[in-house]
Amino acid sequence: MTGLRERKKQRTRDALIVAAHELFVTQGYESTTVDQIAEAVDVSQRTFFRYFSNKEEVALFVQDMVERFYYEAVCARPADEPPLECLRRTLNDVWDDVGVAVEEITPLDLHLKMCQVIEVTPPLLAAHLRHSLLMEEKLVQEIARRTGVDAEVDPRPRVLVAAFTGVMRTAARQWSMRNDASLETAREVTRDYIAQLGPALTADWGRAR
Amino acid sequence: MTGLRERKKQRTRDALIVAAHELFVTQGYESTTVDQIAEAVDVSQRTFFRYFSNKEEVALFVQDMVERFYYEAVCARPADEPPLECLRRTLNDVWDDVGVAVEEITPLDLHLKMCQVIEVTPPLLAAHLRHSLLMEEKLVQEIARRTGVDAEVDPRPRVLVAAFTGVMRTAARQWSMRNDASLETAREVTRDYIAQLGPALTADWGRAR
DNA sequence: TTGTCAATTGTCAGAGGCTGTCATTACTCT
């Protein structure tokens, strides 16, 4: 099924991603031109734009893949789990597999550095947030399906997902600003933040954590 | 205090905003060129970019103002309120004043239509989300100050704000997709969604709303 | 009022992102 043509395309795409990310990480996103990326892989600029509809897309490609990965893991869960627990446990279970999936395209190291670039580059951060919002909507539909409620009538699926992903994003952001950017610390920070979701909403913040 | 020079600038800026928003609303954001906007106000394209650093900025100017407005209202609140209550009540109290403040720049009608354009225009939505994130960070600092905790150590301010603003955004999004886009319905939708924050997070969704 | 200074603007040139078109090259399939 995988003809030479398709393998070649795959390789070009991956090469573009890795070359682009390396340039972004070393000299910054905005001061890297598409011409440079194309030249690094020895294709024309026009070809670059046939693989990625814009410069943002190549920067966010791996991130988007990770989010799809998480979404699909949620869908594969037993339907009788309480919604919040489902989101939380998926996060925990899926972590290692994500690392493996990423490595098939780009070195994990490079990806983690790229995550930090995304956080500090306004147009990338903006695009990333928008992509996350699309994924949120898919999660809403899935949670609604699992619980048998209609998301257009009952606000709870949207509210739950909004709150949960909001906290996840915050954790990711905090993690990205540390100097030890490893998968392990990312996991810990995220777990800690999610655990605070309940306490943060209660009226009384009396005793600190 | 307000010399002729300054008044003139203000007028040019407002004219650019209104002209831009009218064009965006009628013919779409992406198919409106900066040249068209500049021409509508009879200034050069270069002058447009002296008032707004990019095309997005003129589209989001009023939105950003509204968010600043909310933030400042939060800061003006008594410090002994529980954090969640503070965010919730501010929302309720500030609503009418926002309408008045907007009218000083652009017709309220136009602004509400512009809100819908933002939601359905990818680059605008992206930039809007990013701006909201910056405001979130300011809210985090304010909540941390009021409650006397350190946001770099205690995750609760970030978690609370992330959850709260996440839900607010969701409400805004849902509202924007209705056909009766009035301030009043926006208020109602938002209030309803915020009220569901507690119930959505509990394990048992047993009885529907 | 008038002259000087500073802020605002217009004009021009140019880089960079992105798209349409068309000829050329590279695979696929019979």
Next chain:
DNA sequence: AGAGTAATGACAGCCTCTGACAATTGACAA
């Protein structure tokens, strides 16, 4: 091997955005 299709390269061109410099206009003091 040869027809058919997909991928690519090479232009040309639009639009966003920036730098530089000259022209204009308001502010303010003499």
